[in-house]
Amino acid sequence: MNLSLHEARVIGCLLEKEVTTPESYPLSLNSLTLACNQKSSREPVMAMTESETQAALDSLMKLRFVTEQSGFGSRVVKFKHRFCNTEFSDLQFTPAQFAIVCLLLLRGPQTPGELKTRSNRLHQFSDVIEVDKTLSALAQLEPALVKQLPREPGKRDSRFIGLFSDQARETITAPSCEVSAISSSPARAANQQQDELVQRVEKLEQEVAQLKEALHDLLN
Numbered sequence: 001m002n003l004s005l006h007e008a009r010v011i012g013c014l015l016e017k018e019v020t021t022p023e024s025y026p027l028s029l030n031s032l033t034l035a036c037n038q039k040s041s042r043e044p045v046m047a048m049t050e051s052e053t054q055a056a057l058d059s060l061m062k063l064r065f066v067t068e069q070s071g072f073g074s075r076v077v078k079f080k081h082r083f084c085n086t087e088f089s090d091l092q093f094t095p096a097q098f099a100i101v102c103l104l105l106l107r108g109p110q111t112p113g114e115l116k117t118r119s120n121r122l123h124q125f126s127d128v129i130e131v132d133k134t135l136s137a138l139a140q141l142e143p144a145l146v147k148q149l150p151r152e153p154g155k156r157d158s159r160f161i162g163l164f165s166d167q168a169r170e171t172i173t174a175p176s177c178e179v180s181a182i183s184s185s186p187a188r189a190a191n192q193q194q195d196e197l198v199q200r201v202e203k204l205e206q207e208v209a210q211l212k213e214a215l216h217d218l219l220n
Contacts, residue, residue, distance in 0.1 A: 001143075003164045006048060006056040009036045011065060012105030014081040015098065016041075020121045026069045026078035029053060041118070043107040064088065096134040099123035101145065104162030109149055111157040135160050 003011065013035040018025045027035065033053040039045050048056075057079055060066040065083045070076070084091035085098065093101060099122035103115055110118070112131040125131050138146040144163055151158040161168050 001164050004056070004059070005165075006036075006046075006052055007060055007065075008105045008164055009042075009046060009048070010053065010056045010060060011081060011083050012102055014066070014079065015083065015102040016106065016122070018081070019098075019102075026080035028076050028078050029057075032057075032079060041106060094134075095123045096125065096130065097138055099125075100131070100134050100138060101162065104146065104160070105164065109159040109161040111159050113157060115160075 010032065013032060014025075014027065017027055017031075017035060024031065029050055033048055033050050036042075036048045036053060037046055057066055061068070065081060066079055067082055069078050069080050082088045084093050084101070099119045100115055102122055103110065103118055107118070112128050112135065115135075116125045116128050116131045119125055119131075125134075135146055135148075138144070139148070146160050146162055149159045149161055
C-alpha cells in the first residue's frame with residue numbers, strides 16, 4: 001500500500017463520515033473536499049481543490065479502494081470507500097481497529113493516549129490498555145499496518161504511525177537516526193576529551209624530559 005498524502009486524507013474522511021454522519025454518506029465531491037480541508041481533527045491542515053480531490057479519487061478508484069454511487073433521481077455523483085469492511089475488501093477491521101486506522105490516516109503519528117482521546121465519535125475505548133492491544137493487533141498483521149516510533153527525547157509515550165505509504169516508512173527511520181545521533185554525541189564528546197588528555201600528557205612528558213636534561217646539565 002502506497003497512498004499519497006491526498007489519497008490517505010480522502011480515505012480517512014470517507015471512513016470517518018461513514019460512521020459520524022451516516023445520513024450524508026456517501027459524499028459528493030464538494031462535501032468530500034470540505035471534509036479533507038477541515039481545520040479541526042486534521043493534521044496537517046490542507047487546502048485541497050476539488051480538482052485535487054478528484055485526482056485522488058480517480059487514483060483510488062483504480063486501486064478499487066473507492067467507488068462511485070449515484071442516488072436515485074440525483075445527478076450528483078457520490079463516493080464511498082471499499083477500503084475495508086466490505087465484501088470487496090481484503091481488510092476486515094473490528095470497530096476498535098477501524099477507529100485507529102481512521103485516526104492515523106487523518107492525523108498522522110499519535111500516542112495511545114491521543115488516540116483514545118480523539119476516538120470518541122468513532123469508538124469508545126474503555127482505557128489506554130485497549131488502545132495498546134488494538135495497536136498491537138494491527139502491528140501483527142501481514143503486512144503490518146502500524147509501527148511504533150522511537151520515543152522522542154523529553155516525551156513520556158511513543159507515537160504510532162500508520163504504514164499506508166512509503167512516506168510513512170521514511171518517517172520511521174528519521175526519528176531513529178535523530179535518537180542515534182543524540183545517543184552517540186556523548187560518546188563523541190568523551191572520545192574528544194580523551195584525545196585532548198592524551199595530548200596534554202604527551203606535552204607534559206616532553207616538558208619533564210626537557211627539565212631532566214636541563215637539570216642533568218646543571219649538575220654536571
